[in-house]
Amino acid sequence: MITSQTHRRRPSILPTALPALFWGALAVGGGVLLGTHGVQAAEVAAEVAHAGVPHLDGRLMSAAWVVPFAGVLLSIALFPLLAPMVWHHHFGKISAAWALAFLVPFAATFGVDLATYELLHTVLLEYIPFIVLLTALFTVAGGVRLTGSLVGTPMANTVGLALGTVLASLMGTTGASMLLIRPLLRANEHRRHKVHTVVFFIFLVSNVGGSLTPLGDPPLFLGFLKGVDFFWPTVHLLAPMGFLAALLLVIYFVLDLVLHTRDPGKHPLIEGVHEREPIRIEGSVNLLLLVAIVGAVLLSGIWHPGTGVTLYHVPVPLETIVSNLLLLGITGLSLALTSKQSRRLNGFSWGPILEVAKLFAAIFLTIIPAIAILRAGTDGALGAIISAVNEGGKPNPAAYFWAAGILSSFLDNAPTYLIFFNTAGGDAKVLMTDLSLTLTAISAGAVFMGANSYIGNAPNFMVKAIAEERGVAMPSFFGYMAWSFGILVPLLGLTTFVFFL
Secondary structure, rough: OOOOOOOOOOOOOOOHHHHHHHHHHHHHHHHHHOOOOOOHHHHHHHHHHHHHOOOOOOOHHEEEEEEEEHHHHHHHHHHHOHHHHHHHHHHHHHHHHHHHHHHHHHEEEEEHHHHHHHHHHHHHHHHHHHHHHHHHHHHOOOOEEOOOOOOOHHEEEEEEHHHOOOOOHHHHHHEEEHHHHHHHHHHHHOOOOHHHHHHHHHHHHHHHHOOOOOOHHHHHHHHHHHHOOHHHHHHHHHHHHHHHHHHHHHHHHHHHHHHHOOOOOOOOOOOEEEEEEOOOOEEEEHHHHHHHHHHHHHHHHHOOOEEEEEEEEEEEEEHHHHHHHHHHHHHHHHHHHHHHHHHHOOOOOOOOHHHHHHHHHHHHHHHHHHHHHHHOOOHHOOOHHHHHHHHHHHOOHHHHHHHHHHHHOOOHHHHHHHHHHOOOOOHHHHHOOHHHHHHHHHHHHHHHHHHHHHOHHHHHHHHHHHHOOOOOOOOOOOHHHHHEEEEEEEHHHHHHHHHOO
């Protein structure tokens, strides 16, 4: 990962490691060439040509197409442990290799037209809006600096996490995470044990807290666009969210109290060397810009002029273009209106956002077949997952909770939400009334379980990267999952028992 630490240069093993990685992955992809789900490549091409507009039918793909996506995940998990120097300097190239390991066989099997269409569709409608929004939030929140005496005591930390959990539903999990992670790290810089605080921050602020409004997390915003009332999540997810958040906060407080008692750390205020300074906010104009970001996001959801630009069969709506331009403008305003000195003292750098941009470019591309297969429903290679959520033709809320949640732990939680939204009938009015418990389960699973892995939700990786840049030795991919499976998953099981059985 990109960190602020200086590494001593050693002879790179990339000239041998990367070609082996790429061609090994490409060989796997080549083995997939005839691995369409019961249909030959020629038949696929004929179907695409007949349709006029390129279309990827997940029914035509085998589960082996998910191998490059799994390769990205395993690279994120294993390279920092087995070859940290290689990963630190070349993670962008490794990610690009996995993306090509999907795109090259995909183009060879389904045709260049469909591959070009899927590439442009993903880049123009998913990746660019994703990274533009993330950059805007990262830049604007990075311009807000709390000055004065910040001391990370167990009570102060717990209150801070609770505040962030509430703010996440108002400004989004990404906005709240980017706004609060630096002050939290600064308040705890005197503490020896900081990892647990960042992990619980990801649990609460970056995920669970965003479940009460469509502004909180992309799946709920997608539900809003599909006809779910704006305050429906507030009413129906308040109880499970409050239950889970309260348990997490209690566990955190007890854990932090124990660790603080063992090693309170050396801090001038604790030792009585300096007087407490009042807390002030520098760069307060960025708080207004955060509101403007929320407005730009809402604009893309509620304003539909019905026009736009079409590039190679990919329609880019005018609202998407305007929203992205507004977000870029807000980013520029933040850079212009915030002093460079304040950003420097805030520990702001472009490293974390560059890391996320490179890694998620590969994730967005290699995830294409996984989402397509899931959208095929029971006719797809992963149809057993879709079938498992219904019993006797009726939805099983507990099954929906875990199916949506487990997939959201590793896939994009917005399309995962939509898949199960449609599996449950796709009628917002019915889902909000007769099947309200099912929709609650889908919503809660997609939002809560994004905390199960670093890639479950975009803020997770951002928080990790910022913490590492500030010197916190964050757990590896699997190390973090040991935290989530040891603490969060049992609590999710309890939540299932209380609310969805």
